[in-house]
Amino acid sequence: MISAKFIPRFYIRLKHLYGLDVRALSLMRIALSLILLVDLCIRANSLTAFYTETGVVPFNPIERSFWNPGYFSLFEFADTYAFALTMFIITGIVYLFLLAGYKTKVFSILAWFLLTSLQNRNTLVLQSGDDLLRLVLFWGIFMPWGNFYSIDSKKISLLRGTEKKKTILTIATVGYVILLFSIYFFTGLLKESPEWNSEGTAIYYALSLDQMTWPLGKVLLAYPEVLKYLTIFIRWFEMLIPFLLFVPFKNARFRLIFIFCIAALHLSISLTLFVGLFYLIGITTSIGLLPSYVMDWFDKKIKRKQLSETRIDTSFFKKITANYYFNVVKNSFLFFCIALCMLWNISTVNGSGLTVANGFFQFGYSLRFNQNWGMFAPTVFKDDGWYIMEGSAKNSLKIDINRKGAKVDYTKPTSVLAYIKNDRWRKFYENYVFASNAFIRPYMCTYMIHDWNKNHADAKIDSLKIIYMKEFSVLPNQKQTVTKEVLCTCGN
Secondary structure (H helix, E strand, O other): OOOOOHHHHHHHHHHHHHOEEHHHHHHHHHHHHHHHHHHHHHHHOOHHHHHOOOOOOOHHHHHHHOOOOOOOOHHHOOOOHHHHHHHHHHHHHHHHHHHHOOOHHHHHHHHHHHHHHHHHHOHHHOOHHHHHHHHHHHHHHOOOOOOOOOHHHHHHHHOOOOOOOOEEOOHHHHHHHHHHHHHHHHHHHOOOOHHHOOOOOHHHHHHOOOOOEOHHHHHHOOOHHHHHHHHHHHHHHHHHHHHHHHOOOOHHHHHHHHHHHHHHHHHHHHHHEOOOOHHHHHHHOOHHHOOHHHHHHHHHHOOOOOOOOOOOOHHHHHHHHHOHHHHHHHHHHHHHHHHHHHHHHHHOOOOOOOOOOHHHHHHHHHOOOOOOOOOOOOOOOOEEEEEEEEEEOOOOOOEEHHHOOEEOOOOOOOOOHHHOOOHHHHHHHHHHHOHHHHHHHHHHHHHHHHHHHHHOHHHOOOEEEEEEEEEEOOOOOOOOOEEEEEEEEEEO
16 A cells, blocks of 8 residues: 555656746746737738738638648638727737736737737748747636736735645656657658768758758858768767756756757757757747756846745645545546647557547547647658749740849849848748649649739839749759749739
């Protein structure tokens, strides 16, 4: 028989070893809220294009072709500019309340719901960072990340019989840690092609993508042998570093090492590849792992009164007893969510033999647990190229509206990235090329004509030809070929 005192003592030991500092979680809430606001502003800059019926992809084609069972979006109610603008304003207000930590639980739920709704509206502009942001926000709903650095914290301190804990270990914090483990472990595990292993050419191919590579990345192409060893190192780095989260001694110190390693990885990616907010999301979502001694230092720097964990009075245990059944249901639900997410990740590995049962698909999709961390995996995308938007009018020269109306020139531009508005557009252009998405091409073509004519009354065009100059990435000393592909032709 297990002693009645064993479980509390065992939990206390686990909490001391693997518990997370609530101040770190609260700091992560603030950082994530800022990321959400920046992301919303970037999206708002292309509001008409990506979120209205007159844009590059109306809602109906998205729902019909890219949705999974269980998906939802408030944008189903209307596809107009006025409705989209209203939704963006409401979403921004919710993010601000989350940032301030006002009624944090309520606004965490609303933020997750509105973010998921926004992401589902146009899945063609999403990347892995969006999945990470959404999933961390989900776990945040069940964590007390409004207990510090918030408006709520002042109310909590005034309540009798309550005490703000600095360290917690709950099913939700476990889910959050396992999420961070899964991202990097499965990212490495899914890199199973020869390019990532025996050949060691994956990073060279990645840095050859003109649609993504910054100048520093181009410089590194001059050192293919170095990139070969770096490729193999990165894969094993991604698979092994996550295990630092579970080291059974001095775990806080190893968590801090994990944070530094992940920050270094993301910063190196951001310096060489154009990945939008992905690197910031990756760094920000690890803030919740900061150990207590780091948060003590942080509090001292901001001249905040130090708090010590003290015993909570008896009224606290009465509340626990009163909410016993609710807690059992909540924790059972969260445990199931962890198991489902892990199963989903394992099912993405070739040869695993595991799949998510059909009965759980809709449940998982409705909460947007579907995830695949195969960044540049199993191999690196090698089809590269650049766009030419060839516009023409009667008795006029053909112009490239992608190059501000310059005369059409099929030669490769000095910088392909210079003609990509932001990472959302980069991702959309990437998806636009795929033959399976050919049905969305006329929408973009029509939008481009109207958008150009609205802003260039003195140089209107009657028709547009969207051309993709496809360039296949090759290794050093191999001949590179460029093919001209007309993706769509349309006119007023």
